[in-house]
Amino acid sequence: EVQLVESGGGLVQPGESLRLSCEASGFALNTYWMHWVRQPPGKGPVWVSLINSAGSDTIYADSVKGRFTISRDDAKNTLYLQMNSLRAEDTAVYYCARNEYGFGTWGRGTLVTVSS
């Protein structure tokens, strides 16, 4: 069974860092493009970043460019999102999603709250 499980969320203060993980099972991460998508409380989803199947290309939304880094550990079959210089507006549930003509498989998400 294909499954994605996010972890690493929590409450942090503005300016702090956090690393999210997304453990994949049932398939190899290096055979799919993978995405991070976030959803602020009560709002719609917002695409954050992608990494291609080769791991050679990454793209970011303007709102996180220079602060967030997407990466992957193929040995652990785990996707990461390193988030630095966090802001209140980064508060959201963060999902990892597998690319399938859109986002076909999603994890359950992990909540990140940025507040002083």
Place this chain on the structure above:
Amino acid sequence: DIVMTQSPDSLAVSLGERATIECKSSQSVFYSSNSKNCLVWYQQKPGQPPKMLIHWASTRESGVPDRFSGSGSGTDFTLTISSLQAEDVAVYYCQQYCTTPYTFGQGTKLEIK
């Protein structure tokens, strides 16, 4: 960025009746390489991640009931639920995946009348 605009923001339909949600993109999402539209519809229920219903604007995902259908091309798209069931109560989103940043509509909340 491609802006996706859905209408209406909310919709109340009687059980067994038809529900129609519109989605308009600020630029064409027609993908010339395969002559298809890179437009997805998702359903999201409270406390759950979005679930893909339809991709390429009109291709239903495996396991999605055939009462759900998608249509449209270029910049104008429609999600139709032919006969509303109680389990269809949810928020529905359209999304374009032609060009980064991949953008979503603001969502349409579907309720039972």
